[in-house]
Amino acid sequence: MQLTYVEAIRLALEEEMRRDPAVFLLGEDIGVYGGAFKATAGLIDEFGPVRVMDTPLAESALVGAAIGAAYTGMRPVAEFQFMDFIACAYNQIVNFAAKSHYRWQAPVPIVLRGPAGGGVHGGPFHSQNPEMHFVHTPGLKVVEPATAVDAKGLLKSAIRDNNPVIFLEHKFLYRRVKEEVPEGEHLAPLGKARVARPGRDLSVITYGAMVPLALEVADRLAGEGLELEVLDLRTLLPLDVEGMLASARRTSKVLILHEDTRTGGLAGEITALLQEHAYEDLDGPILRLTAADTPVPFSPPLEEAFLPSAARLAEMVKQLARY
Amino acid sequence: MADNDAPNTTPAKPAAEAAEKSVAEKANGGPASSESPAQPVPAASRPAGGARPQRGPRRERPDHRPRRRGPGGGATEPNPARPGARSTPRVTEWFQDLRQERLRFELEEIWDEGKLAYRWTGAITPPPPLVEPRGLSREQCIEIFRWMLLNRALEQQLENLYKQSRVVGGVYFGLGQEGCSVASAYALGPNDWMAPMIRNQGSLLVRGFPARDIMMQYMARADSPTGGKDGTSHFGDLESRHVVAPISMLGDLIPVMAGVCLGERLQGREIAAMTWIGDGGQSTGVFHEGLNLAAVQNLGLVLIVENNLWAYSTPLQKQTRIRDLAIRARAYGIPAMIVDGTDPFQVYQAAHQAIERAHAGGGPTLIEAKLMRMKGHAIHDPAAYVPAAMLEFWRLRDPIARLEIWLKRKSWLDEAAIEEMRRAVESEILAERDAAEASPMPPPERAFEGVYCDGCHDPRPRFLGRGRRRP
Ligand SMILES: Cc1ncc(C[n+]2csc(CCOP(=O)(O)OP(=O)(O)O)c2C)c(N)n1
Ligand SMILES: [Mg+2]
Numbered sequence: 001m002q003l004t005y006v007e008a009i010r011l012a013l014e015e016e017m018r019r020d021p022a023v024f025l026l027g028e029d030i031g032v033y034g035g036a037f038k039a040t041a042g043l044i045d046e047f048g049p050v051r052v053m054d055t056p057l058a059e060s061a062l063v064g065a066a067i068g069a070a071y072t073g074m075r076p077v078a079e080f081q082f083m084d085f086i087a088c089a090y091n092q093i094v095n096f097a098a099k100s101h102y103r104w105q106a107p108v109p110i111v112l113r114g115p116a117g118g119g120v121h122g123g124p125f126h127s128q129n130p131e132m133h134f135v136h137t138p139g140l141k142v143v144e145p146a147t148a149v150d151a152k153g154l155l156k157s158a159i160r161d162n163n164p165v166i167f168l169e170h171k172f173l174y175r176r177v178k179e180e181v182p183e184g185e186h187l188a189p190l191g192k193a194r195v196a197r198p199g200r201d202l203s204v205i206t207y208g209a210m211v212p213l214a215l216e217v218a219d220r221l222a223g224e225g226l227e228l229e230v231l232d233l234r235t236l237l238p239l240d241v242e243g244m245l246a247s248a249r250r251t252s253k254v255l256i257l258h259e260d261t262r263t264g265g266l267a268g269e270i271t272a273l274l275q276e277h278a279y280e281d282l283d284g285p286i287l288r289l290t291a292a293d294t295p296v297p298f299s300p301p302l303e304e305a306f307l308p309s310a311a312r313l314a315e316m317v318k319q320l321a322r323y
Numbered sequence: 324m325a326d327n328d329a330p331n332t333t334p335a336k337p338a339a340e341a342a343e344k345s346v347a348e349k350a351n352g353g354p355a356s357s358e359s360p361a362q363p364v365p366a367a368s369r370p371a372g373g374a375r376p377q378r379g380p381r382r383e384r385p386d387h388r389p390r391r392r393g394p395g396g397g398a399t400e401p402n403p404a405r406p407g408a409r410s411t412p413r414v415t416e417w418f419q420d421l422r423q424e425r426l427r428f429e430l431e432e433i434w435d436e437g438k439l440a441y442r443w444t445g446a447i448t449p450p451p452p453l454v455e456p457r458g459l460s461r462e463q464c465i466e467i468f469r470w471m472l473l474n475r476a477l478e479q480q481l482e483n484l485y486k487q488s489r490v491v492g493g494v495y496f497g498l499g500q501e502g503c504s505v506a507s508a509y510a511l512g513p514n515d516w517m518a519p520m521i522r523n524q525g526s527l528l529v530r531g532f533p534a535r536d537i538m539m540q541y542m543a544r545a546d547s548p549t550g551g552k553d554g555t556s557h558f559g560d561l562e563s564r565h566v567v568a569p570i571s572m573l574g575d576l577i578p579v580m581a582g583v584c585l586g587e588r589l590q591g592r593e594i595a596a597m598t599w600i601g602d603g604g605q606s607t608g609v610f611h612e613g614l615n616l617a618a619v620q621n622l623g624l625v626l627i628v629e630n631n632l633w634a635y636s637t638p639l640q641k642q643t644r645i646r647d648l649a650i651r652a653r654a655y656g657i658p659a660m661i662v663d664g665t666d667p668f669q670v671y672q673a674a675h676q677a678i679e680r681a682h683a684g685g686g687p688t689l690i691e692a693k694l695m696r697m698k699g700h701a702i703h704d705p706a707a708y709v710p711a712a713m714l715e716f717w718r719l720r721d722p723i724a725r726l727e728i729w730l731k732r733k734s735w736l737d738e739a740a741i742e743e744m745r746r747a748v749e750s751e752i753l754a755e756r757d758a759a760e761a762s763p764m765p766p767p768e769r770a771f772e773g774v775y776c777d778g779c780h781d782p783r784p785r786f787l788g789r790g791r792r793r794p
Contacts, residue, residue: 021784021787022783022784022787024589050588050589051589053585053620055616056612056615056616056619058611058612058615058616060575060578060608060609060612060613061578061581061609061612061613061615061616062578063578064575064577064578064579064581064582064609064612064613064616065578065579065581065582065585065616066582067578067579067582068567068578068579068580068581068582068583068584068585068586068596069582069583069585069586069589070582070586070782071561071567071579071582071583071586072583072586072587072589072590072784072785073586073590073782073783073784073785073787074586074589074590074784075782076582076586091572091575091609092575092578092579092609095570095571095572095575096570096572096575096579099570100568101773101774101775101776101780102552102773102774103549103552103553103557103558103568104548104549104552104553104557104558104559104568105773105779105780106559106561106567106568107776107780107782109776109782138774139774139775141775162775162776162777162778162780162782163775163776
């Protein structure tokens with residue numbers, strides 16, 4: 001079935017709700033309206049207003065209610081209208097949900113999903129990549145698919161996981177990605193990276209909307225005789241350390257690319273891991289290309305300057321290839 | 324300060340209170356009461372079916388079950404397949420004050436030899452007798468008394484353990500609040516849920532945790548319910564006791580307990596989920612978010628606001644401009660009650676009513692319990708900021724002493740029986756302490772275990788597909 005990324009999200013929700021009566025949805029405007037991006041379109045008609053519950057505009061209550069329902073054995077999937085608003089629920093996520101199993105053996109099988117990321121001129125409050133607030137929190141899982149197939153497969157796995165999962169959907173990809181998506185029992189495992197394109201010369205480790213950017217550059221550079229491997233992380237916590245090491249050993253050169261800002265971004269953590277475990281295998285410095293350390297600016301030329309670009313990526317890749 | 328925000332629904336003021344009022348007026352140098360001028364209107368005198376008197380008392384509707392709308396929009400029987408397709412119930416009664424006396428006092432900031440201090444002015448009057456217990460047998464009243472004794476004895480033991488350096492960190496006390504912790508939890512049914520705050524150790528005992536669990540938590544031992552990973556009353560039990568472990572951040576339990584009700588409703592069950600919050604904690608944003616969600620979704624949250632007049636060192640008037648925290652309920656469209664938190668029978672009655680309402684699908688209730696934190700915030704805090712006269716007033720309202728007098732007056736227990744009970748409680752606590760102390764400290768490698776659930780648990784709804792059940 002040809003589906004866009006957001007249609008794949010919707011299909012995953014629908015299939016999981018049909019399969020398991022413990023799964024239910026809550027969020028702002030997800031019912032009759034079907035969500036700001038239509039990820040839940042029509043689900044209220046099939047499952048009713050209790051399993052597709054419009055909540056008041058209150059993110060702490062949204063997450064708190066999800067946690068409480070999970071304690072009774074349910075599997076709530078809470079939608080954030082934009083992932084920027086997850087900051088409003090930070091305490092519930094970081095102090096309640098993330099620590100619950102560690103502190104008192106009470107699992108919290110919830111999914112907190114919604115659109116993240118920039119490139120759509122959403123400005124400072126509708127474009128952020130909040131992953132690192134949560135990657136730094138033991139007890140959470142953080143997932144971000146780059147394809148429609150993975151959007152479906154990872155979301156289904158996230159719903160079945162017994163831990164709180166922050167599920168970041170990249171809004172730039174929502175309708176720009178369309179591909180054949182398998183129906184039914186297609187699961188993508190959490191914690192496993194995916195080789196989006198094999199190559200022998202250099203690894204680009206990335207995730208989210210930077211995956212298509214890296215693939216575009218890889219295609220272009222293949223014409224110049226440079227074979228890039230693109231590794232799509234898919235899960236940011238826990239990281240697939242083995243998958244990254246394997247890629248680094250294959251190519252001996254690594255560039256980390258992310259749309260999130262630079263300082264304290266995932267690239268720093270990956271660099272540390274590679275130094276620790278693959279120092280001997282590397283033939284060049286580990287480089288990173290990220291967004292700038294600023295809020296996400298609104299005006300198109302400003303946002304373009306802020307975001308990593310294909311041109312800059314190609315330049316850095318060539319520089320690294322010379323080692 | 325007189326607590327005066329709530330509408331006056333007391334049918335008739337007892338003579339004792341009138342006398343107390345005049346004492347208070349003298350003490351305050353003027354009329355003490357600025358209560359709502361509304362005169363109570365007996366329910367019977369209300370015009371039947373017609374316009375409601377503007378500000379009279381409102382009567383409990385016998386059945387708080389919400390009307391539910393079926394696909395056609397009309398009121399229908401509950402549809403278990405779509406339990407949420409309902410309309411919000413009309414709450415016809417929103418406020419009840421069960422108290423026998425009103426608090427009248429002033430707390431002012433004064434300069435005392437160059438230091439800012441609080442001065443309390445009020446009449447140090449003895450409390451009225453406890454209300455007659457509703458729906459409690461003699462045995463149950465005695466049982467509540469015993470839980471309160473156990474609660475206090477446990478905390479005295481914790482203090483001893485602290486002084487012997489066997490506690491890791493601080494100790495939090497519910498001294499003066501035992502009646503509220505115990506009687507509220509006592510009203511819960513086995514299928515209901517609760518989540519205690521730090522001072523509600525009594526509620527954990529009532530819910531069936533042995534005292535040793537709490538002691539081991541404070542001593543950070545290997546066999547504590549959290550295995551040494553957390554302390555104090557920060558533990559719970561999903562499976563059998565239906566207790567959610569609190570976190571330190573105040574207010575956050577409120578939406579979580581609303582969510583517990585939601586999860587149970589999705590399984591066809593209307594349950595009550597009780598939690599507590601302080602006069603400090605009610606200032607948080609999440610208090611509002613959680614209570615509002617419970618109200619909108621008509622969830623059986625039973626929220627007990629323990630207004631003990633202090634939040635650490637901050638007095639009530641620096642938290643909020645209102646005096647009766649119960650009136651907040653009005654803004655959420657939910658019923659509220661005020662009780663004397665040192666009268667366990669009032670607490671029980673209010674909690675019981677709220678729980679019944681929850682079971683009937685009638686939504687949340689806010690109960691304000693007025694009481695006093697009789698020790699510092701925690702063991703390190705001598706609470707020098709609390710005026711002595713204020714403590715003196717409240718010492719007369721010690722919940723254990725009040726209940727003891729009441730039980731004796733009833734001739735349900737005599738001095739000898741009470742002594743016997745105290746001894747039994749004391750030896751139970753000592754045995755619990757020995758058991759707690761027998762537990763070793765946790766092995767260091769445990770620090771790295773259990774961050775994630777990797778199949779060690781199998782969370783699933785217990786009641787889905789098994790038809791509707793009533794707790
Ligand atoms: C959100 C939050 N902020 C600050 C604290 C630190 N703190 C712990 S208890 C307390 C006072 C609480 O007062 P109150 O809610 O009235 O409860 P009480 O201690 O009187 O029972 C404070 C400030 C906290 N636990 N949570
Ligand atoms: Mg307080």
